[in-house]
Amino acid sequence: MKATYIRKRKRPSGSGLWPAYLLESDAFGTWFYTPAHSLFRGSNGEVCEVAQLGPGRPGEHCVQLVPRDGWWFAYFRQSGLIHVDVSTPPALVGAEWTFEDLELDPFRRPDGTIGTEDWDELAAAHAAGLITNTEREAAENTARTLEKQFTTNTEPFGRAGWDRLSAAIERDLSPLTDFGNHPVD
Numbered sequence: 001m002k003a004t005y006i007r008k009r010k011r012p013s014g015s016g017l018w019p020a021y022l023l024e025s026d027a028f029g030t031w032f033y034t035p036a037h038s039l040f041r042g043s044n045g046e047v048c049e050v051a052q053l054g055p056g057r058p059g060e061h062c063v064q065l066v067p068r069d070g071w072w073f074a075y076f077r078q079s080g081l082i083h084v085d086v087s088t089p090p091a092l093v094g095a096e097w098t099f100e101d102l103e104l105d106p107f108r109r110p111d112g113t114i115g116t117e118d119w120d121e122l123a124a125a126h127a128a129g130l131i132t133n134t135e136r137e138a139a140e141n142t143a144r145t146l147e148k149q150f151t152t153n154t155e156p157f158g159r160a161g162w163d164r165l166s167a168a169i170e171r172d173l174s175p176l177t178d179f180g181n182h183p184v185d
Contacts (some may be wrong), residue, residue, distance in 0.1 A: 019176035033168035037175040043185040076161035080110030102139040108150040157175040
């Protein structure tokens, strides 16, 4: 199975890049899988494992979803955490799936806790002119909508992501550690 690459961009500068296996596209969007111990590279050249269980700790298996139509990029992690980067709509740019982080991070923890982190970062980025009024409104609406979907287990946040993660883990694919010829930023 061939790897593709995902790039998360930060404003005003910086990005992170990681490889992932393309699983499938369906009514929800395009699904990717990053095995435990796969690598992530920051725009400063530093490397760590994708989906770490904490700073400096090992990474875990993770399925990611690019929605067909949405301002977000979702992660379903083996520990039971759903984490979403509210972002510009992800797009395939050349050989990379790319999105720009709009700061808000809705989540559902394994214990059922639901919330959104980094409202202060959204406000600061908006005040600095890094996020437009339209983007801020879209980010706020997206975060609220995702929290509701987490609460009601609306697919793909019910079983869909977890089923794909289980199936991907069973394939026993190798960790992805090569960044190919993809530049740091």
